[in-house]
Amino acid sequence: MFLLRLPDMCKRVLLTAVLLGVFLYYPVTAYAMHIMEGFLPLKWCILWGIATLPFLLLGINSINRTTRRHPQVKMLLGLAGAFTFVLSALKIPSVTGSCSHPTGVGLGTVLFGPTAMTVLGMIVLLFQAILLAHGGITTLGANTFSMAVVGPFTAYLVYKLCTKLRAPAWLGVFSAAALGDLLTYVTTSFQLALAFPAEVGGFTASLVKFMGIFAVTQLPLAISEGLLTVIVFNLLTVHNRKELEELTVIASGDISSKGAGLQ
Amino acid sequence: MRARNIILLGLVILLAVAPLWLKKNSEFGGADDRAEQAITQVHPGYKPWFSSLWEPPSGEVETFLFAVQAAVGAGFIGYYLGYSKARKKVLEEMEKTAAPTEISKS
Numbered sequence: 432m433f434l435l436r437l438p439d440m441c442k443r444v445l446l447t448a449v450l451l452g453v454f455l456y457y458p459v460t461a462y463a464m465h466i467m468e469g470f471l472p473l474k475w476c477i478l479w480g481i482a483t484l485p486f487l488l489l490g491i492n493s494i495n496r497t498t499r500r501h502p503q504v505k506m507l508l509g510l511a512g513a514f515t516f517v518l519s520a521l522k523i524p525s526v527t528g529s530c531s532h533p534t535g536v537g538l539g540t541v542l543f544g545p546t547a548m549t550v551l552g553m554i555v556l557l558f559q560a561i562l563l564a565h566g567g568i569t570t571l572g573a574n575t576f577s578m579a580v581v582g583p584f585t586a587y588l589v590y591k592l593c594t595k596l597r598a599p600a601w602l603g604v605f606s607a608a609a610l611g612d613l614l615t616y617v618t619t620s621f622q623l624a625l626a627f628p629a630e631v632g633g634f635t636a637s638l639v640k641f642m643g644i645f646a647v648t649q650l651p652l653a654i655s656e657g658l659l660t661v662i663v664f665n666l667l668t669v670h671n672r673k674e675l676e677e678l679t680v681i682a683s684g685d686i687s688s689k690g691a692g693l694q
Numbered sequence: 695m696r697a698r699n700i701i702l703l704g705l706v707i708l709l710a711v712a713p714l715w716l717k718k719n720s721e722f723g724g725a726d727d728r729a730e731q732a733i734t735q736v737h738p739g740y741k742p743w744f745s746s747l748w749e750p751p752s753g754e755v756e757t758f759l760f761a762v763q764a765a766v767g768a769g770f771i772g773y774y775l776g777y778s779k780a781r782k783k784v785l786e787e788m789e790k791t792a793a794p795t796e797i798s799k800s
Binding site: 469518520567569644659662669 | 705711714737745
């Protein structure tokens with residue numbers, strides 16, 4: 432709790448320094464991104480597809496409801512999509528000596544809730560699968576589940592928890608985005624470990640292996656995503672206060688007192 | 695807030711650039727080959743059962759498409775934030791001219 436009382440900047444710098452220190456000593460060379468086309472056995476493709484479906488339907492419903500109730504937030508929805516679009520395209524070097532990209536679903540989750548991001552996330556994944564041969568059509572279900580179901584729901588729960596604990600808004604947004612990003616790739620590791628248990632050591636051995644590839648590389652990127660999300664959220668709290676209040680992202684009148692890095 | 699955001703942006707850049715000199719001898723390659731290796735290491739016989747419908751013919755074309763993706767997204771974000779900022783300013787000025795007394799009270 433004492434951490435909460437330090438000035439914001441100190442906390443940010445401290446956190447970055449500590450985490451950076453951890454990565455420096457991590458020797459693994461690995462690559463981390465979505466599951467490639469054809470690299471998930473058919474049965475798992477179908478299973479993850481089915482698991483994703485209800486969230487997708489709920490998401491379409493949720494977006495319809497939101498845009499009907501608040502037609503003026505459509506542009507903001509576009510912004511959430513665009514943010515995911517940009518971040519998914521940025522392959523950033525990581526301290527493991529390989530590259531990965533953030534997911535960008537945290538911002539939209541904070542604004543529109545988790546299921547709305549299932550829809551937007553899937554659109555981005557579909558685009559990348561078709562035009563960039565990144566991810567895949569057959570693995571779309573599994574990748575959507577990790578990036579656009581687990582990611583947003585993690586972000587949502589973290590954000591709600593932070594709000595409940597009365598943490599400053601920037602901390603809530605940062606943690607939501609960063610952990611949503613990280614858990615996406617932890618999920619990817621789980622999915623691969625389930626589909627490819629090692630001959631020796633089974634599921635656990637595979638999980639450790641894939642975690643080394645997918646999750647560790649993602650750590651600094653998760654921090655980057657958290658920081659970028661806070662930047663955009665800061666700008667929104669200044670220029671789009673009305674929309675945020677309408678979406679009850681933050682209770683009306685609450686922004687100036689708890690605002691993300693505004694005080 | 696502007697100063698804060700600039701500092702945050704600086705940290706993001708630092709996080710992206712630092713690995714380049716911390717791990718000078720790394721390849722910083724993409725996912726596909728290495729993840730493939732990891733899978734075939736665990737399950738030596740595995741053959742991907744489906745391949746991409748279309749693949750960018752070269753690394754350059756792929757980079758181009760990724761750049762387009764980032765540019766389109768960033769373009770929209772910039773447009774929306776600029777639009778919101780200008781709209782807020784105009785609305786504030788309209789309020790000021792319409793009801794100057796109310797503003798001075800608050």
